[in-house]
Amino acid sequence: MTASVRETAVGFDLGETLFTYADTPLSWVDHYRHALAGVARICGIELTEPRAATGCEWLARHNTRLHPRRDEISAETIFDEILLRWDVDPARHRTAALVAFFDYFQQRLIAYPETIDVLRHLQFRCVSLGALTDVPYGMPEKFVAQDLVRAGIAELLDVVITSVEVGRRKPDPEGFRRLASRLQAAPEFLWYVGNEQKDITGANAAGAIAVLIDRENRRPDWGQRFTITSLNELPALIQMG
Numbered sequence: 001m002t003a004s005v006r007e008t009a010v011g012f013d014l015g016e017t018l019f020t021y022a023d024t025p026l027s028w029v030d031h032y033r034h035a036l037a038g039v040a041r042i043c044g045i046e047l048t049e050p051r052a053a054t055g056c057e058w059l060a061r062h063n064t065r066l067h068p069r070r071d072e073i074s075a076e077t078i079f080d081e082i083l084l085r086w087d088v089d090p091a092r093h094r095t096a097a098l099v100a101f102f103d104y105f106q107q108r109l110i111a112y113p114e115t116i117d118v119l120r121h122l123q124f125r126c127v128s129l130g131a132l133t134d135v136p137y138g139m140p141e142k143f144v145a146q147d148l149v150r151a152g153i154a155e156l157l158d159v160v161i162t163s164v165e166v167g168r169r170k171p172d173p174e175g176f177r178r179l180a181s182r183l184q185a186a187p188e189f190l191w192y193v194g195n196e197q198k199d200i201t202g203a204n205a206a207g208a209i210a211v212l213i214d215r216e217n218r219r220p221d222w223g224q225r226f227t228i229t230s231l232n233e234l235p236a237l238i239q240m241g
Contacts, residue, residue: 007185007189008127008185008238009127009129009130009183009184009185009189009190009191010122010127010128010129010191010192010193010234011129011130011179011183011190011191011193012129012130012132012157012193012194013131013133013192013193013195014133015133016195016196016215017194017195017199017213018111018112018115018119018131018153018231019109019110019111019112019115019147019153020109020110020112021106021108022109022110023108024108027063027065027066028063028105029059029060029063029066031104031105032055032059033047033052034104035105036051036052036055036056036059036101038100038101038103038104039055039082039097039101040086041100042096042097042100043086043088043097045086045088051085054085054086055085055086058078058085059078059082059137062137063137064136069169070168070169070172071167071168072138072164072166072169073138074138074140074164075098075137075138075139075140076094076138077138078137078138079094079098080094083097098143102139106146106150110151111151111153112215114230114231114232115151115153115231116152116153116156118231118234118235119153119156119157120156121235122238125235128158128159128183128184128185129156129157129159129183130157130159130160130161131159131160131179132161132170132175132176132179132192133160134162134163134169134198135162135163135164138164140164141162141164141165144160144162145160159183161175161178161179161182163175169198170196170198170201170202171197171198171199171201171202171205172205173202173205173206175202176190176203176206176208180208187206187208188208188209189209190203190208191208191209191211192208192209193211193231193234194210194213195212195215197220197222200222200223200224201222201223209225209226210223210224210225210226211225211227211228211234212224212226212227212228213228213229214227214228215229215230217229
């Protein structure tokens with residue numbers, strides 16, 4: 001028997017759409033050394049200049065702000081290489097190294113003021129809610145789950161899909177199609193809200209309804225169906241649409 005397809009579902013990007021990392025830029029380059037110092041410490045070694053240079057170089061190579069890619073690479077793959085170059089056993093230290101690195105950047109995560117109320121309102125209206133997010137440096141799902149808990153929205157999203165799970169990054173349409181399927185909605189009835197061009201391009205490629213959240217009122221034209229400056233505008237927009 002074929003599963004029923006719901007009429008409307010809403011998907012969101014996470015970072016800079018539902019929540020933000022306070023004081024942390026979108027590109028983490030300037031924070032590499034501080035984060036790697038924590039990794040070295042947890043591994044019981046000193047972050048010497050050669051180790052810092054090697055770690056920074058490898059992270060920069062996998063920084064999608066500097067080098068965009070479609071295929072996703074796992075954090076385990078990235079950090080195993082760093083640890084091997086540091087003469088550290090990845091099998092022994094991988095888990096702790098990942099915790100030290102990602103915890104450094106997750107310390108000051110906050111939801112936007114309207115996020116929880118809007119999600120609750122849509123949930124009350126029986127709208128299926130989900131998220132599709134590209135993660136930095138192949139961040140494992142457990143860290144994304146921690147972000148959702150810290151932002152207070154873990155119980156408000158029915159589905160959360162990451163680029164690691166999909167194996168592809170935006171604007172590849174595969175993640176958007178998978179999100180629609182998991183929310184039991186046809187792609188043309190999936191509203192997708194994001195803040196970057198790749199969100200809009202990918203949603204359009206999947207046949208979804210692309211909504212740009214333009215908090216800074218930059219007014220770019222990336223082919224989005226609708227533009228909002230606050231999530232507060234979304235429920236009325238969906239009702240009208």
